[in-house]
Amino acid sequence: MGRKLLIHNDKVPGIHTLEVYRAHGGYASVEKALKTMTPDQVTDEVKKSGLRGRGGAGFPTGLKWSFLAKPEGVPRYLVCNADESEPGTFKDRYLMEKIPHALIEGMITSSYALGANTSYIYIRGEYFYVSRILEQAIREAYAAGWLGKNILGTNYSLDLSVQVGGGAYICGEETALLESLEGKRGNPRIKPPFPAVAGLWGCPTVVNNVETIAAVCPIVMMGGEEYAKIGIGKSTGTKLISASGHINKPGVYEIELGVPVEEFIYSEEYCGGIRNGKKLKAVVAGGSSVPILPTELILKTAKGEPRLMTYESLADGGFQTGTMLGSGGFIVMDEDTSIVKNLFTFSRFYHHESCGQCSPCREGTGWMEKILKKFLNGTATEADVDLLWDIQSKIEGKTICPLGEAAAWPVAAAIRHFKHEFLEIARNKKFNDVSHYERLKKKTVA
Amino acid sequence: MPKVTIDGIEIEVPKGTTILQAARMIGPEVAPPTMCYYSKLKTSGGYCRTCIVKVTKGSAQNPNPMPKPVASCRTEVMDGMEVQNVTSPEIVEARKGVVEFLLINHPLDCPVCDQAGECKLQDLGYEHGSVKTRYEFKRREYDMIDIGDKIKLHMNRCILCYRCVKTCEQLTDGRVHGVVHRGDAAEISTYIEKAINNDFSGNVIDVCPVGALTDRTFRFKSRVWFTKPVDAHRKCDKCCGKTRVWLKGEEVLRVTARKDQWDEVEDFICNSCRYDHKKKSDWTIEGPSPISRQSVISQNHYEHLNELKVQALKQQKALGFMDINKRP
Ligand SMILES: Cc1cc2nc3c(=O)[nH]c(=O)nc-3n(C[C@H](O)[C@H](O)[C@H](O)COP(=O)(O)O)c2cc1C
Ligand code: SF4
Numbered sequence: 001m002g003r004k005l006l007i008h009n010d011k012v013p014g015i016h017t018l019e020v021y022r023a024h025g026g027y028a029s030v031e032k033a034l035k036t037m038t039p040d041q042v043t044d045e046v047k048k049s050g051l052r053g054r055g056g057a058g059f060p061t062g063l064k065w066s067f068l069a070k071p072e073g074v075p076r077y078l079v080c081n082a083d084e085s086e087p088g089t090f091k092d093r094y095l096m097e098k099i100p101h102a103l104i105e106g107m108i109t110s111s112y113a114l115g116a117n118t119s120y121i122y123i124r125g126e127y128f129y130v131s132r133i134l135e136q137a138i139r140e141a142y143a144a145g146w147l148g149k150n151i152l153g154t155n156y157s158l159d160l161s162v163q164v165g166g167g168a169y170i171c172g173e174e175t176a177l178l179e180s181l182e183g184k185r186g187n188p189r190i191k192p193p194f195p196a197v198a199g200l201w202g203c204p205t206v207v208n209n210v211e212t213i214a215a216v217c218p219i220v221m222m223g224g225e226e227y228a229k230i231g232i233g234k235s236t237g238t239k240l241i242s243a244s245g246h247i248n249k250p251g252v253y254e255i256e257l258g259v260p261v262e263e264f265i266y267s268e269e270y271c272g273g274i275r276n277g278k279k280l281k282a283v284v285a286g287g288s289s290v291p292i293l294p295t296e297l298i299l300k301t302a303k304g305e306p307r308l309m310t311y312e313s314l315a316d317g318g319f320q321t322g323t324m325l326g327s328g329g330f331i332v333m334d335e336d337t338s339i340v341k342n343l344f345t346f347s348r349f350y351h352h353e354s355c356g357q358c359s360p361c362r363e364g365t366g367w368m369e370k371i372l373k374k375f376l377n378g379t380a381t382e383a384d385v386d387l388l389w390d391i392q393s394k395i396e397g398k399t400i401c402p403l404g405e406a407a408a409w410p411v412a413a414a415i416r417h418f419k420h421e422f423l424e425i426a427r428n429k430k431f432n433d434v435s436h437y438e439r440l441k442k443k444t445v446a
Numbered sequence: 447m448p449k450v451t452i453d454g455i456e457i458e459v460p461k462g463t464t465i466l467q468a469a470r471m472i473g474p475e476v477a478p479p480t481m482c483y484y485s486k487l488k489t490s491g492g493y494c495r496t497c498i499v500k501v502t503k504g505s506a507q508n509p510n511p512m513p514k515p516v517a518s519c520r521t522e523v524m525d526g527m528e529v530q531n532v533t534s535p536e537i538v539e540a541r542k543g544v545v546e547f548l549l550i551n552h553p554l555d556c557p558v559c560d561q562a563g564e565c566k567l568q569d570l571g572y573e574h575g576s577v578k579t580r581y582e583f584k585r586r587e588y589d590m591i592d593i594g595d596k597i598k599l600h601m602n603r604c605i606l607c608y609r610c611v612k613t614c615e616q617l618t619d620g621r622v623h624g625v626v627h628r629g630d631a632a633e634i635s636t637y638i639e640k641a642i643n644n645d646f647s648g649n650v651i652d653v654c655p656v657g658a659l660t661d662r663t664f665r666f667k668s669r670v671w672f673t674k675p676v677d678a679h680r681k682c683d684k685c686c687g688k689t690r691v692w693l694k695g696e697e698v699l700r701v702t703a704r705k706d707q708w709d710e711v712e713d714f715i716c717n718s719c720r721y722d723h724k725k726k727s728d729w730t731i732e733g734p735s736p737i738s739r740q741s742v743i744s745q746n747h748y749e750h751l752n753e754l755k756v757q758a759l760k761q762q763k764a765l766g767f768m769d770i771n772k773r774p
């Protein structure tokens with residue numbers, strides 16, 4: 001069994017209440033940090049821990065914190081990114097829903113380290129019920145003196161509030177999130193300036209993912225060096241993985257970074273293998289935007305080494321033969337899955353979620369969706385495959401925010417590894433969706 | 447002062463200059479095309495992506511190239527920076543892509559569009575586009591909207607450059623929500639209708655690079671190339687009073703702001719000058735407006751013949767053409 005640091009208590013009855021959470025050692029990191037450490041010492045521990053952002057990009061958190069500008073007399077903010085909207089990713093929801101105090105504790109400790117006296121949790125609109133859970137927990141924390149003025153009798157004060165978004169994926173992009181938080185249209189900002197210099201209301205701001213912030217508590221408790229011992233190389237600590245798709249046990253798993261992908265898919269401790277005795281066909285390892293990999297490349301790298309659940313191993317081979325850990329949205333597809341149809345679903349999503357500021361993303365995402373629709377209708381030609389490839393290449397890297405890439409990469413990867421499926425449909429002028437038939441059959445039998 | 451090299455030409459520019467501004471200082475040969483940037487509007491640019499360039503060397507201090515193409519209109523130069531615009535095949539290809547994206551949902555109704563002849567998208571398509579479209583689907587359609595009695599919004603033609611939004615934000619009462627909906631369903635919307643009472647609302651017509659916002663008092667009166675632009679002024683207590691008056695014979699068909707070499711307004715004008723002074727006698731006429739030689743509007747206006755000849759020679763030299771005077 002791997003070590004668990006974030007959701008080890010998820011099954012404890014009443015863990016969502018302050019009382020039970022506290023009885024299981026909760027808020028100890030706040031006590032330790034506020035009473036025995038300076039803010040810089042907390043930041044140092046986070047640096048030593050090697051913690052990397054869990055929102056998708058994997059940027060070292062300690063480094064990000066150290067970039068925060070600290071001009072005299074200007075407030076600083078910590079904003080928690082709980083917009084979690086990448087298809088296949090649902091780990092933050094699990095954590096907030098089950099153990100809301102873990103996030104609040106992390107927010108207090110992290111805000112202390114950054115010198116923020118006002119912090120926000122920006123949560124996606126569809127998680128409205130989770131925002132209620134968080135708000136309840138925050139009320140408890142205020143009542144018990146963990147939030148508000150002079151926490152634990154020190155001279156550190158913190159106000160924390162939850163802001164519910166309107167339900168746009170793009171508001172998970174950190175600068176769009178800040179715009180939205182300011183009450184504006186959620187358009188990503190043109191960078192520079194970066195949030196560390198001019199973020200919320202023009203003030204220095206750190207935006208971190210829910211899981212990143214929650215991980216600060218165990219880091220403070222065990223010390224950065226101890227935390228760094230978990231994992232492999234630059235992939236330290238534990239990571240929440242949202243496992244979904246054609247597996248026996250979908251759900252949220254906390255793994256020690258470094259678990260082999262094969263073990264993660266097939267072991268009873270995690271996904272429990274492919275359901276209905278089917279064979280594995282492909283995996284999208286880090287949320288819908290990362291490149292899809294066929295069985296042979298997800299289980300082993302191109303060099304033949306076992307692929308591990310780490311930032312480095314998953315990225316081994318670049319985009320030619322590798323992928324990314326991303327947000328940890330692990331989507332497994334069995335042999336009956338149509339890659340083309342799956343790609344259509346992803347492309348429709350990105351088209352729908354483009355903010356529309358820059359022309360390549362605004363126009364290109366819709367165009368790709370329409371061409372993919374032709375494949376589903378059986379009216380696509382072989383030339384459409386090349387056209388798709390060309391369009392994605394003209395979006396990638398030419399946009400304001402990475403949503404352009406998020407829309408382009410899945411198209412590129414599907415064509416790179418499964419071109420034959422596109423060509424087959426184009427040649428036969430017919431789209432055979434096996435998985436769809438299977439489902440229909442089951443329905444009629446039942 | 448930082449030195450920057452663009453397409454092999456070095457120039458020294460004040461700190462804070464963007465790559466685009468530096469390229470414009472060198473001249474039209476190396477200046478990237480723009481659709482959303484507007485020198486008179488703060489925070490404009492960055493949206494359309496036509497002005498992207500490749501930074502092959504970040505700066506003298508950090509010589510690494512930038513990993514992706516950057517929007518030249520929003521990227522400041524650093525000392526020692528090296529930039530490729532037309533000399534990079536990658537950029538030429540990427541720009542072709544951007545032009546294609548801008549055109550796939552555009553109605554291409556130029557024959558009935560009042561902007562024809564002074565449309566930035568026409569120019570851009572002509573210079574960088576392909577002859578054939580690869581887009582086979584139905585184009586996006588919206589209903590036309592009258593924004594007050596003076597402005598027509600033809601959303602089908604809009605390229606979402608945000609210029610009109612910035613104009614309203616910066617010249618009128620500071621509303622920010624100019625765009626509703628998202629992605630390719632986004633549209634410029636009604637807040638402008640509310641801003642219409644403002645004395646400067648008519649400027650959105652001038653900043654619009656395409657025929658999405660047009661002057662209702664001029665609609666279908668004439669193709670622009672049959673009118674003759676003259677620079678004129680009057681005493682105005684609201685704006686500078688310096689305008690461009692478009693004549694057909696003795697008749698004033700429309701009044702606009704004056705535009706510079708880059709087709710960007712020099713000074714915004716008020717609605718009174720734009721709409722309420724449509725008699726030639728309202729204006730003191732200074733003389734014919736300088737119009738770029740390439741523009742269809744310059745047809746039959748030979749007032750600047752010598753200047754035009756110099757321009758032509760310069761451009762042809764830059765393009766590697768033969769000297770017109772030495773043709774066999
Ligand atoms: C289109 C888009 C959507 C994103 N959505 C999320 C999200 O839902 N949650 C998140 O934590 N990060 C998201 N990100 C990444 C954030 O921009 C940012 O990198 C992250 O919140 C930083 O936190 P971290 O360093 O803790 O990972 C998204 C990025 C993009 C481009
Ligand atoms: S890439 Fe797409 S989502 Fe991002 S700013 Fe551009 S249009 Fe908006």
Ligand code: SF4
Binds near residue numbers: 605654656
């Ligand atoms: S209406 Fe014109 S100025 Fe406004 S965004 Fe559209 S193209 Fe730009």
Ligand code: FES
Binds near residue numbers: 518520
């Ligand atoms: S002019 Fe620079 S992005 Fe539009």
